[in-house]
Amino acid sequence: MAYLHRELAKKGVTLALLWEEYAAEHPQDHYSYPQLARRYRAWRDGLEVSMRQVHKAGERMYSDFAGEKLRIVDAKTGEISYASLFVACMGFSSYTYAEAFPSEQLPCWIAGHVNAISFFGAAPHIITPDNPKAIVTRACRYEPELNRTFSEMAAHYGCVVIPARVRKPKDKAKVENAVLQAERWILAPLRNRTFFSLDEANQAIRERLAWLNNRRMRGMEASRSELFAGVDRPAMLPLPTRPYEYATFKRARVNIDYHVEVEGHYYSVPYRLVGEEVEVRMTR
Template identity: 50%
Template structure:
């Protein structure tokens, strides 16, 4: 180790200057505020090193210190025992279960005369202090991924209108390997926020144990130091991937220093290098970002001497949990109430629920393809989402039995029923349905007519239908009158003349004279 010194380089230069000017050592000591023996000792060192005043113009502080205080045969700061590769140990320390004690034991096995444990830890901490701020925190492989949005945005031009729209930059950094993912999204809203996570997991190819977001509203519904409330859709996405959500403490940026450094690096590597490019679509922008990401992840880190991707492959990929079989599909949750017609309204369309849940509040999960309804955590209905066509989507199993039977009525079904009796009855049913502004308005009439024909001979039913068609009797009461008064016996095409009879209320011919 170098000899101990009590004077700074500036004071040593002042000492040599004063001594050259003939000032006594006692006065020099009083001026510099040190002991006289210290001045005498340093003057001896200067004489032994052949240094006087003025010093050479190109003599720097490092060289001056080396010449005054270096021991013969020993370099400045030179350590006398074999040292391990500190960068390799820093990488190994990120593996699960690896501690400094484990690394020191392995070091002493290969170097029995090496440093003791306390000196080993001291030298390793000194090496860590020389690392970049991104690497100062100790993160175990497969433990955490840090996510955040950059404050800087990417301009995207609409090729048709020339309108410039700014996109957000999402950044994610793995804790142990520093593997970085970034992409542009239109907004920081919940669909874009969760979609960026899904694509991030796909890029990583696995799932770490925890995800550390900022207290963005899309991720954290209510920020809290003790009990943060996670957004329901965000929490469902985390459950799908089997990952825990650990939001950073409010106003504690050091909790996510990893991604803060990653954001700054992404701004330099991505936004800085792409600032002269003009993008005309979000896909084009993300393709350029992906190229910059490949360069960033494949570039060796200055202090560790290994790239982010290589470090990820060596220590972190095997520590990640596997991805689920399918990607998470974004879903929005709402609270709805079932109406009297046992349907709920979602974006202008109506979806049925079991009729027993009328006026009950339900949770609805909305995706681009499905509508799912839950009551007390249990799914009670599922529908394909409607974007056009009929506004009502009704599952027959949700209907009361009476409604279900009515829903099964169709014009074709009534015609089939009537055709089983005969062509005249089928013609009567067709005429009844055609005589209404809407076919549904004739369903009950047809049902009543067909019920009248129960228990009578089909031939007579056909005669009644023919008579009704002949005289235009297209109501239930008219057909029932024909049946009751046995008017079906009259030949088709003839009408029974009204019988004249005397009555006191009838006017005679004299009345009109």
């Protein structure tokens, strides 16, 4: 049944096609199509909720921040701060990426996605984040308005952004389960350790993450890493030559000397834009 589940994630594959192949391979002793369909549905219903949904190979990456925080102690002052754990996972394989950040502001959302895509070695076709204000500037069931920087980041990798809908728990069941697994198998084992920097914490997180991805999943007869390499990864998009560079945007009016002022610096623009309002893209 795990084989059927893996094959159904591939584009164009149906249960009817898999039954035809199965019947041809076992002509004298095989289930009828209705019998096989019933057995597969019963097996699928025994999986975790997030695994029961049909996730196409390489199609979608889900992302969110965990609710649990990681304590960081300043080695010099003893001051305690709390880091947030960013979690991203692929839809079919549940292959997971996790990293601690100092906040849940836009730069951390962007860095989390850029680093996750780099970790996967390929880009998904769709990114489905939760519905945070840092990303979704105006919530809408059909066409939410997205932050310009996040939209540009996704376009850089050829991805479409479809945020999870408000009060639609099935939209984010996959990432909620990934967050739960990260809290259970990454944060909980590290609860009694003292970290003096984010780098130190992320080194420990990477070790636990490798363990989680290589752990065999109940009911799937394979690990997240194996499912990712065999199913998700071949169907994902190739990476661009360079990772996305964080940028912000602002409006500015062109002065009479055809220059615009941006954070105390002046930049020339075509003279025909004098008096016009233009959009400025700023990188670090």
